[in-house]
Amino acid sequence: ALGPPNDDGRAAILRIHTAKMRASGRLTLRTPLDDATYTRWLANVASRTKGFSGAALAALVRGAIARALDRSVDALDTDSCRVTEGDFVAAIEDLRATSLELEPDDRGAAMSMFA
Numbered sequence: 001a002l003g004p005p006n007d008d009g010r011a012a013i014l015r016i017h018t019a020k021m022r023a024s025g026r027l028t029l030r031t032p033l034d035d036a037t038y039t040r041w042l043a044n045v046a047s048r049t050k051g052f053s054g055a056a057l058a059a060l061v062r063g064a065i066a067r068a069l070d071r072s073v074d075a076l077d078t079d080s081c082r083v084t085e086g087d088f089v090a091a092i093e094d095l096r097a098t099s100l101e102l103e104p105d106d107r108g109a110a111m112s113m114f115a
Contacts, residue, residue, distance in 0.1 A: 004050075004051050004052060004053050005052075005053070005054065007043065007046045007047055007050075008046070010045075010046035010049055010052060010057060011039075011042040011043050011045075011046040013054050013057045013058075014042050014045055014046060014049075014057055014060075014061070015042055017057065017058055017061040018042075018061060021061075021065070021083055022038060026068075026081060026082055026083055027082070027083050028082040028083065028084050028085075029041055029084070029085050030085060041085075045088060045092075048092055049092060051101070051102055052095070052102065053101070056095060056099065056101065056102065059095060060088070060091050060092060060095055061091075063087075063090075063091030063094055063095065064083050064087040064088045064090075064091040065083055065087075066091075067083075067087040067090055067091060068081050068082060068083040068084065068087050069081055
């Protein structure tokens, strides 16, 4: 049986699931999203998702998108929907809190992906 992917594997899976979001300009971070920043951001998300399977990572991306859509619908402005770093942080917390497969994260950890 295969275990969960390592940091590099999780970063690769996240890259697949966020590629269209990035290409469309819908992924918004606090810093400009050039290739180096995107790669560093993926590595940081991967490091925060130890124990996540590929399916859990796909659920993470869907959860972040759902948060962004909820915010846009509440603002009556779906055209400007952007998925933020905060959406990913909250989605990680949501998955850790609700999944029987994942351990709760250290609550003292910094909330920013770039902290």
